[in-house]
Amino acid sequence: MSAIILESVLTCPHCGFAKQEVMPTDACQFFYECDSCKTLLRPNPGDCCVFCSFGSVKCPPIQEQRGCCGLDTPKAPRQI
Template identity: 35%
Template sequence: MNSLVTEVLSRNTLMCPECGSKQQAEMLDSGHSYAYQCDSCSEIIEKKQDSCCVYCSYGEVKCPTQQVLWN
């Protein structure tokens, strides 16, 4: 019997839309973080209106919730 194995990524690289710096972030299991503060420029970055969270807005990978839904 074959089983589907999926791996949900818990680390993400966020890119600040203000200064362009990239930083590593540990995503919450729920994935729903609505804002983060950039380590480089200290700007508070909020999620885009059409995204569920900042990880989906500015991350290299989607949040854990969206990763599960996508699979």
Template identity: 50%
Template sequence: MVGGAPGPRRASVARREPCRIVSTVVLTSTLTCPHCACSTTESMPTDHCLWMHECPHCHAMLRPRHGDCCAFCSYGSVPCPLVQQAGDESRSCSG
């Protein structure tokens, strides 16, 4: 049909990606020795947990407290990246 009325218009529907919550993983944490209160800011590994940390001041070996996966989760200002990514407040990256 030439010159006639146009056919029905189709509504264009934009496809959207599902919403995802994006959180920023902090890669530094300040470890505070429970023996001498010395504080040091350290970089955290992203692929494993740091089981022990030696205090640079008193040389105490900081090991995770019961229920924590690493020294950062026990003595740091920020939990380890694996726990941050899991978003779990139980502070256990090993399941």
């Protein structure tokens, strides 16, 4: 198994500003504010986090071929 990469370069799709960030290993990062244009980035549909959408490296759970952000199986429907 390859070592997990924890650093990723996030690139803002609005202004092109890029910045290297360290990815969290214990949670998904759903939001990221661009340091340049202040746009609030959110994951694209189908992606679990901003690193999977705008990063040079996918998040640690995806690198490990686990479910998105540590979820191996979809959640069961909520019972009412």
